[in-house]
Each structure stands twice: as structure tokens, then as C-alpha cells.
Amino acid sequence: MNTIALKEKVKEARVAKGLSQEALAEMSNISLRTIQRIEKGIVTPRLYTLQTLAEKLDVDVSDFTTDESNVQDVSKEISVLKIMNLSILVTLMIPLGNIIFPFIIWKVSKRLKDLRHIGGKIISFQIIWTIITLLFFFIAVFFTNLITGNAGNGFYSASIAYILCLGFNIVILSKSTIQLNKEYTKVLPSVPNFF
Template sequence: MQNENSNLGQKISDSRKTLGLSQEALAEKANVSLSTIQRIEKGTVKPRSFTVKILAETLELDPTELLAYLIEKKMPLSSFSALKRMNLCTLLLVFIPFVNLIIPSIVWKKSKTIYSKDTAAGKMLSFQLLWSICTIVVVLISIFMTNLITGEAGLGHYAANTLYLLAVVFNVFIIVKIASQFNKEDRNILPFVSNLF
């Protein structure tokens, strides 16, 4: 639900900025408190439909367009099972950077039950992409730094292997946490990751 609220907040924020209004000016013009405007734009609150209608009129928008963000979109169970399959593919390939990204993306594209713009699927792939890049960079830096400090080429591999295993454990933890959220039919996953897909 937070995702729909943040989409509504983003739409209101963009429209307000287009009209050159500050949050204070919008609050005054719409006769709504400033804190309400701030919470709506942050996506931390589900506003009442009356408030959304007033904001739509003030921002010269179609009220039905903004009210559509308030309608709860229930994800079908088949979509959750497809997302679980995608997550499981990631878990099975967690030891191989970038392959843990390719196979789940194929599952996503081939699945008829996961929407092409699904934010949960996109966030899973975004996390795997960022994890793969960060893991490879950290491992390479650790090898380089250990070789630079000690002067011995073989010692860098111990540090790199340790860091790699820690990264894999972290990734497995995130994948298990996502699976737990999907079991609860919660699609608001990975709030700290931007959807890159």
C-alpha cells in the first residue's frame, strides 16, 4: 500500500512544483494543513478521498486521476507464486554474481502473471544487480589492498573469499526475508533499494 501512497505523493509533488507552489502555498490554497501535505508527498499516510479531491481541484488535476491511487490493488495469488519462483531462482544462483540476475529476469519476462512494470520484481532484480556489482568491486579491492600491503599475491585471496562469503550470507538473508514477506502477501519489499528496471 505504501507504494500507491508514494505514487500519489509523487504526483501531487510534481503537480505542485509545475504550478510553482511551495508546500506552504498549496496548504494555504487548499485549506489543508502543511503537515498533511508533507505526509502525503512522502507517502507515509493514506489521505481521505475528500482531501485528494480538494488537492486535485487546487492543482488543476482531474480528481478521478488522483483518486485512482487510493484504490487498493490486490495482487493475484498467482502473481505472488511467480514472484516466489523468481526469488527462489535468485537463491539457487546466489553464489554466482550476475547469473543470479539473468535467470530471475528471464523468469520475470516469461511469466504471464508478473506485470512487466511490477515494482517487487524490479526491486528484486535491482538488489541483485547492486549486490553483484558491490561484491565484485569489494573483492577486487580487497585482493589489491592485501597484495599492496603485504606484497604477497596469495594472501589477498583469503580476505577476498571471506568478504565474498559475508556478501553471500547477506544476500541469502535478504532473499529469505523477501520470501517471508511474499508468504504474508506483502509486496512492499526492499524499501532501501530503488527500482532500476
């Protein structure tokens, strides 16, 4: 969408909601200067900015992004994120593959621009998951040995702990893939982004 049409749409949606530029800036965590520049048609905002504004103004983001090339770019970025997400399943065969393969895809992909932060969140979640899984594994072995006094029994409890953690990872992976299929870009909102 050209900046002239975009500035009118954003201002129109803001006024319809009864908000000043200052109020919109405060509730969206987007600087007042950025909102002013968008409404003056000086800048073309990033997709993330448009999504945030659309969410706060209760409009569909497509109202702001009718430019066909922008839609195609987002679609390409989402397909890269889905590939990253599915590459996590490599951990079933290769230890730490859930971190290594998504990281390689994230690092070498030229398509990821506006949604690069989501790739960082996917990798960050896998790092956190791996650390927690290792802790559960060692805790299961330790307590099984402590309770039974037999080191051989620790393998079974550790295997159960790993299978439970793996199931949790697959559930989160499935949920984020479904969100990406719906082009929902607030994937893994509570996960800190280490990248």
C-alpha cells in the same frame, strides 16, 4: 469488486478520515483525476493504486479488493515473485545466475501484471549487489597484496569478502520472501527500479 461498490468504499474511507479528494491525492501521490474517476465508478484501479489508497486511508486493502478473481490474481503474481526470489540462490553455483534466472522468469511470466514492478526491484537489487560484491572482492585482494606483499593471501580475504556479501544477500532474500508470504507488496522500498 465491482466499480459501484468500490467507489462507495473509497469515498466512505476518505470521508471517515476527514480528507478531501485533493488532500488524498496529494498525500498518496495519485492524481486527483484518478481519485475522482475511482469515486465516480468510471475506472477499476490497479492493485498498486488500491494498496496505496488503503495505506493512506488506514484501511485494509482487502476492504477494496473483495473480488475473488482479483485476490487469486494477486496470489498468482506473488507466487511468481517468490520463485524469482528463490532463483537467486543459483548464484551459489552459477556466476551471475542471481541476475540471469530472475530476469528470465520476470520476462517470460505472463502472470505478472500489477506487481511487475516488484520483479524489477528484485532484479535491480541483484545487479547492485553483484557490482558491490565485485568491488569488495577486488578491494580485498588489492589491500591484502598491498599490506602483505604476497599475492596468495589475497584469495583468503577475497573469499571472506564474498562470503560476507553472500550472507547479506541471503538475509535480504529471506526478508523479502517473508514479506511476499504475508502479501506485503512494498518489497525492497529503497532499491531503485532499473526496469
